[in-house]
Amino acid sequence: RSSGLDRERMHPHLTTLRFPNCAEVFAALENCHKSHPVLKFVGYCNDVNLAVNRCCRAERLRISAENREKARVRKEKWGTVREQLHGDVSSSSSSSMPQQ
Numbered sequence: 001r002s003s004g005l006d007r008e009r010m011h012p013h014l015t016t017l018r019f020p021n022c023a024e025v026f027a028a029l030e031n032c033h034k035s036h037p038v039l040k041f042v043g044y045c046n047d048v049n050l051a052v053n054r055c056c057r058a059e060r061l062r063i064s065a066e067n068r069e070k071a072r073v074r075k076e077k078w079g080t081v082r083e084q085l086h087g088d089v090s091s092s093s094s095s096s097m098p099q100q
Contacts (some may be wrong), residue, residue: 014052022055 032045
């Protein structure tokens with residue numbers, strides 16, 4: 001995506017609970033809005049807002065990568081458990097079934 005698209009999007013709700021690594025950028029945007037209550041409407045704080053958008057995006061990508069890795073590990077774990085269960089079931093069911 002081009003950087004021009006970042007300027008057009010609104011950032012998510014600015015909470016440090018969701019984006020703890022972006023606290024400094026959030027504070028800078030809030031400070032810019034408080035210091036320039038009228039100029040913020042004509043783009044004075046756009047550079048800081050762009051930094052907020054980039055920081056939030058980086059955090060989302062980081063969190064997504066962590067979640068993908070956790071899911072991969074969980075899938076591998078359950079795959080081995082499933083193989084063990086199916087191996088046990090097939091070996092026990094074949095010995096208990098009468099031969100014809």
